[in-house]
Amino acid sequence: MRFGYTIIYVASVAHTLAFYETAFGFKTRFLHDSGEYGELETGSTTLAFASLELAEANFHGACAPVKPDALPPGIELAFVTEDVAQSYQTAVDAGATPVHPPVEKPWGQTIAYVRSLEGTLIELCTPVGG
Incomplete structure (x- = not known):
């Protein structure tokens, strides 16, 4: 077995893909003609987005959507970069909401x-140990 996908259900797949391109530099790998599903080029694990309508069809109300005005679920996506400060500023400039500015952790990682x-x-x- 291997970890293949993380799928986030969103209101607009195309809009979300465009935001992740601008904010984090990922390129769109695929957007289905229906607009219901899309993927980013992120390396060996796929980061994908699917529509809230597809979530409803798959889960019949048993899935709470991620919302920008609610507490985030107890999960995060970690994007590794050599320049956290610049990546943070680029994301914020693209419309991301700042949560915590860059800080160096005791083990040497900047987050x-x-x-x-x-x-x-x-x-x-930054990479762990980097």
């Missing part, structure tokens, strides 16, 4: 947090 337009909690961090 910062933002929330994306749809409300997902994003950690921007």
Whole structure:
């Protein structure tokens, strides 16, 4: 078995893909003609987005959508970068909500947090040990 996908259900897949391109530099790999599903180029694990309508069809109300005006769920996406401060500023300039500015942790890793337009909690961090 291997970890293949993280899928976030959002109001607008195309809008979300465009935001992640601008804020974090990922390129769109795929957007289905229906607009219901799309993926980003992120490396070996796929970051994907699907519509709230698809969530409803799959889960019949048993899935709470991520919302920018509510507390984020107890999960984050971590994007590794060599320049956390610049990545943080780029994300905020693109419309991400600042959560915590860059700080160096005792183990030497620099981290910062933002929330994306749809409300997902994003950690921007240097490699562990880097």
